[in-house]
Amino acid sequence: MTPRLVMTPRSHFSRKVRLLADGLGIALELVDAGNVADADPALFGPNPLMKVPTLIDGDRVVLDSDHIAAWLVRTRDPSDRFGVLTQDPDVLNARAVMNGMMAAEVELVLAARTGLDIAHPRFDKMRSAIDAGLDWLEQRAALFGEEPNYLGLHLVALWDHLALYGLAALDRPRLAARADALTTLAWVSASRPA
Incomplete structure (x- = not known):
């Protein structure tokens, strides 16, 4: 099934x-x-x-x-080809940062969708956290590696969502290069949100 x-x-x-x-x-x-x-x-x-x-x-x-x-x-996939089950603290920290950024972005998107004013100070911290997270990840871009892995797929999902909703400046060249490289794979670009 x-x-x-x-x-x-x-x-x-x-x-x-x-x-x-x-x-x-x-x-x-x-x-x-x-x-x-x-x-x-x-x-x-x-x-x-x-x-x-x-x-x-x-x-x-x-x-x-x-x-x-x-x-x-x-x-x-017991061989864990994409490193999902890693215990590397640096990789797990990067996942935690991206998950936090994604959660903040969801709050902003849903607030706007339901008619809340996202210019309210409550949402300033969320926007700041997204920007700080991007800066933090840019400094650690080497974590994403050259080959497709779960951390890189996580980045692509975040990056494309940020681009779709325009909630942050994507002027982080190392992250952009990694996301762009993964997006050249047909199976990655196939699910890109419209």
């Missing part, structure tokens, strides 16, 4: 899972949850937080993009 991924096409959290699955040749049935600002729990499958992504693999439900990635690797 093909695992189902409850997701949205523009979700960067969903996309990093999709990129990993595509890179590993793991078929997923994509279930579009629709507008993630919607409060209808039925749209989000069995996820009590009403967020995407959620993986339904037989009778197993897996929440959170990084947990889903680890599940897919443990069950379908």
Whole structure:
């Protein structure tokens, strides 16, 4: 049975899972949850937080993009070709920074989508965190390596989402070069959000 991924096409959290699955040749049935600002729990499958992504693999439900990635690797790619299961603190810190940036960006996008004024000071810290995160990652761009890996796929998902919504200046040349190099791969560019 093909695992189902409850997701949205523009979700960067969903996309990093999709990129990993595509890179590993793991078929997923994509279930579009629709507008993630919607409060209808039925749209989000069995996820009590009403967020995407959620993986339904037989009778197993897996929440959170990084947990889903680890599940897919443990069950379908024991050699861990993309380094999902790494314990390297530097790589895990980079993932944490990107996840925090992505969460801040989601807050900004959903606030604007639901009619909140994102010029409010509450959102200034989120924009500052995104910029600081980009600077931090730019200084550590060597972590992303030359070959496709989960950290790089995570970067592409973040980078393309930032470009789509225009919430940060993408004037970080080392990060841009890494994201651009990965985007030349057909299986990476195929899921780029429109």
